[in-house]
Amino acid sequence: MQYYPMHIAGLDRKLPICKITDELYIGAFIVFGDAELTVACARELLKLAEEGSYDYMLTAEAKSIPLIHEMARQSGAQKYFIARKGPKAYMPDPIHVEDHSITTSGTQKLFLGRDDAELIRGKRILLVDDVISTGGSLHAMEALVELSGGTVAGRIAVLAEGDAQNRSDIRFLAPLPVFNADGTVKA
Numbered sequence: 374m375q376y377y378p379m380h381i382a383g384l385d386r387k388l389p390i391c392k393i394t395d396e397l398y399i400g401a402f403i404v405f406g407d408a409e410l411t412v413a414c415a416r417e418l419l420k421l422a423e424e425g426s427y428d429y430m431l432t433a434e435a436k437s438i439p440l441i442h443e444m445a446r447q448s449g450a451q452k453y454f455i456a457r458k459g460p461k462a463y464m465p466d467p468i469h470v471e472d473h474s475i476t477t478s479g480t481q482k483l484f485l486g487r488d489d490a491e492l493i494r495g496k497r498i499l500l501v502d503d504v505i506s507t508g509g510s511l512h513a514m515e516a517l518v519e520l521s522g523g524t525v526a527g528r529i530a531v532l533a534e535g536d537a538q539n540r541s542d543i544r545f546l547a548p549l550p551v552f553n554a555d556g557t558v559k560a
């Protein structure tokens with residue numbers, strides 16, 4: 374296994390380089406299960422989130438769940454939203470949108486219960502993710518907010534991968550390149 378070393382939120386981590394296709398490899402950023410990194414990234418992300426500019430934060434399951442929770446804990450937010458990848462029996466009359474992400478083949482769906490959608494209506498929502506790559510997951514979160522009648526107040530992520538680092542509509546802590554099969558950075 375090859376690794377890409379990164380300094381992020383004041384910490385050093387080695388990202389394992391994983392195959393997406395024969396021509397495209399990514400450095401897997403797994404904040405899930407890394408308590409020290411979660412706390413540090415949450416602290417730094419909150420510096421990108423202008424206080425008073427949003428009413429609630431929203432992310433999509435799964436890897437960003439501890440991150441958004443820690444952001445809420447540090448900022449004193451009592452409530453945040455998690456878009457789920459499947460409907461649950463306890464979700465009243467869920468709404469959903471379709472989603473394509475670099476790490477998952479085929480189409481995913483993102484769901485929100487109608488109760489959460491009603492809370493989002495008329496509110497300013499800050500979208501949070503661990504990584505933004507193709508932007509598919511971010512786009513799906515935006516669509517859920519719009520379907521719910523809310524507005525997107527901002528888009529923040531720990532890492533912007535590949536072309537996402539050139540986007541001017543997102544804020545992020547660091548860029549992350551994509552890789553060739555031999556572990557070299559893709560030009």
Ligand SMILES: O=P(O)(O)OC[C@H]1O[C@H](OP(=O)(O)OP(=O)(O)O)[C@H](O)[C@@H]1O
Nearest residue numbers: 434435436474475476506507508509510
């Ligand atoms: O910009 P994109 O191409 O959509 O890629 C970014 C998304 O991919 C990852 O989630 P993933 O789909 O791997 O799901 P997981 O968090 O459930 O592992 C990551 O957490 C982002 O949500």
Ligand SMILES: Nc1ncnc2[nH]cnc12
Nearest residue numbers: 399400401402476504506
């Ligand atoms: N480099 C990466 N690590 C973890 N999840 C991702 N989703 C998209 N790119 C990713």
